[in-house]
Amino acid sequence: MARSLLSHFPILSSSTSPLASSLSCAITPSKCFARRLFVRPKASSSQCFCTLSLSEPAASDTSSSARKRMVSGVQPTGSIHLGNYLGAIKNWIELQNTYDTLFFIVDLHAITLPYETQELSKATRDTAAIYLACGVDTSKASVFVQSHVRAHVELMWLLSSATPIGWLNRMIQFKEKSRKAGDENVGVALLTYPVLMASDILLYQSDFVPVGEDQKQHLELTRELAERVNYLYGGRKWKKLGGKGGTIFKVPEPLIPPAGARVMSLTDGLSKMSKSSPSDQSRINLLDSKDVIANKIKRCKTDSFTGLEFDNPDRPECNNLLSIYQLVSGKTKEEVAKECQDMNWGSFKPLITDALIDHLHPIQCLLLLCLSILCMKVLQEQQK
Secondary structure, eight states: OHHHTTTGGGGOOOTTTTHHHHHHTSSSSTTHHHHHTTTTOOOOOSOOOSSSSSSOOOOOOHHHHHEEEEEEEEEOOSSOOOHHIIIIIIIHHHTTTTTTEEEEEEEHHHSSSOOOOOHHHHHHHHHHHHHHHHHHHHTEEEEEEEOOHHHHHHHHHHHHHHOOOOOOTTOOHHHHHHHOOOOOGOOOOHHHHHHHHHHHHTTTTOSEEOOOGGGGGHHHHHHHHHHHHHHSHHHHHHTTTOOOOOSSSOEEEEESSSSSSSBSSSTTHHHHHHHSOOOOOOOOBTOOOOHHHHHHHSSSSSOOSSSSOSOOOOOOOOOOOOOHHHHHHHHOOHHHHHHTTTTTTTHHHOOOOOHHHHHHHHHHHHHHHHHHHHHHHHHHHHHH
């Protein structure tokens, strides 16, 4: 088995392999998005599904080559909400100025649960438009669709062959979702989801991955997989089998923002804001109107304590709402704590409502423009 797997892992550095071709296309800054992001090209099986021509040279960027690399993505399922934005996308805007960044739409992860093909296609375009409307700059970051780079699933299969099943059985999210749905309704993909996530990260030799608290376990598995493959097929052992030796994968580090890493539900301060929650009242969607935002904040769960404060374990909803206000207002935690310490909920709710509306309004305007442009692009491609 070692020799069999050994013959595949070197293709990560082979310039003639399909996987290497896919990789070289995917990491070309901005051009994947600028071309035909949402239409899979008519290609032979030996070509990658990325949207760049293989004959086109990658753009050289000496400044980005010296930077540490960071990758991240969001699933195109449900409505992108405040938790997705504050917990991930908003942080990307600053990170793209510091790191060599790759932001992709993880549509392959979205099919671990039942889905509609046309809805997923539309949601993929919508998610890309949200990236742009929120400030992702394609001259600084690579933006692409996960399924357009087939190297993701090729590497996943190789990593699956080296992943102990016990590592996957201990994943908390799999346990929770399979318990709710029942074994007969859970696909194998939900179990192997973390291996695909690992391939998303390791494929690009990533240095950092911005993650929320709920994804730390999956990233830890990615790190363990990188170390396992490096041990089994790198170093002296690999050299004895005829390889060149050395490290195959970088072991990525988590990048957890100080605030906003885990935005909680408006109806339960102990549960994460989620697309899968049956109640739309539990989340603020990025496209919610002013009236809808005001109504959701007005009805959100609070408590009966006097004053407002951060970090009181008996007041999870208070901590969550103050954290949201801090992030959308641009103020420091200390400034918010001082401003709100003597407030009651009746005076604070209009304050956070206005801050949310003011923060989201320019994003919503840009989003509608981006969606219009992308729809026109799709129509043009269909007419060719």
